[in-house]
Amino acid sequence: MEEQYLIVEKQDRIGKIRLNRPRVLNALNSALIGELADVMEEMDRDDQIRVILLMGSEKAFAAGADIQELAESSPVDFVMKQFFADWERIRKIQKPIIAAVSGYALGGGCELAMCADLIVASETARFGQPEINLGVIPGAGGTQRLTRAVGKARAMEMILTGKPITAREALEAGLVNRVVPADQLEEEALALAKEIAGKPPIAVRLAKQSVLKAMDLPLEHGLHFEQNSFYLLFSSQDQQEGMQAFIEKRKPNFQGK
Numbered sequence: 001m002e003e004q005y006l007i008v009e010k011q012d013r014i015g016k017i018r019l020n021r022p023r024v025l026n027a028l029n030s031a032l033i034g035e036l037a038d039v040m041e042e043m044d045r046d047d048q049i050r051v052i053l054l055m056g057s058e059k060a061f062a063a064g065a066d067i068q069e070l071a072e073s074s075p076v077d078f079v080m081k082q083f084f085a086d087w088e089r090i091r092k093i094q095k096p097i098i099a100a101v102s103g104y105a106l107g108g109g110c111e112l113a114m115c116a117d118l119i120v121a122s123e124t125a126r127f128g129q130p131e132i133n134l135g136v137i138p139g140a141g142g143t144q145r146l147t148r149a150v151g152k153a154r155a156m157e158m159i160l161t162g163k164p165i166t167a168r169e170a171l172e173a174g175l176v177n178r179v180v181p182a183d184q185l186e187e188e189a190l191a192l193a194k195e196i197a198g199k200p201p202i203a204v205r206l207a208k209q210s211v212l213k214a215m216d217l218p219l220e221h222g223l224h225f226e227q228n229s230f231y232l233l234f235s236s237q238d239q240q241e242g243m244q245a246f247i248e249k250r251k252p253n254f255q256g257k
């Protein structure tokens, strides 16, 4: 029987995706990443979904790219298969992604968690970029996103030594949003997802894009993007509803229009 790499469920405007390769600690082979990008793009287009929640198992969010597959690959394979193209598709998802991380988030696993917009970690979570121990370096954004997230000093140490950090250290470094007991991880991540799912979706989408621009663009261009997004939102019904509800002292009902 073929392995089912992802367990997908849609519930209360949340699209839940669970990585499911338990035998190899959710090692991320190309087929899994391709399926993940397909499912996320489908959820991005689905009006019923407002937030994507990405989870692994209790022992491992993901222990990295599949080393077996990497070991059999040549530079030409990488070029011809466009090895990181599906990671780029994940990067372009417009709806907020929350990663709920328990256990190992190593190599590509840490990089995948960093593709999310928010990370809720269990106390057991370990984040690391151990590629150096394999004679390579991170390839799915680790040297760039980790440095932006935790700063040069800590990123350099993690990437040069390959030594993982604990959930508490990740919290202190600003890599994760919160640390919760292992048995409350899904509940806490879901609560955060539901909170954001209740917000006006067009504003959420433009807010995500604007914050991401802050990582990529010089301040002047980022401010320009933010201002244009702000103006654009005044053509949405949700802006009228949000402000009218405030004036009428009632709860807003956002429709995503």
Ligand code: CAA
Residues within 6 Å of the ligand: 023, 024, 025, 027, 028, 063, 064, 065, 066, 067, 068, 104, 106, 107, 108, 109, 111, 130, 131, 134, 137, 138, 139, 140, 142
């Ligand atoms: N790829 C393929 N298989 C993996 C794997 C990976 N990244 N990580 C674990 N596995 C497999 C193991 O080979 C083992 O399989 P078998 O039972 O068939 O031997 C199974 O998962 C269980 O793993 P362990 O027995 O090693 O479990 P452990 O609890 O003793 O150790 C661990 C856990 C510390 C996470 C260890 O498995 C480990 O070090 N894994 C590799 C971590 C790593 O180097 N990740 C980076 C990969 S490269 C990368 O990600 C490149 C990139 O930037 C895109």
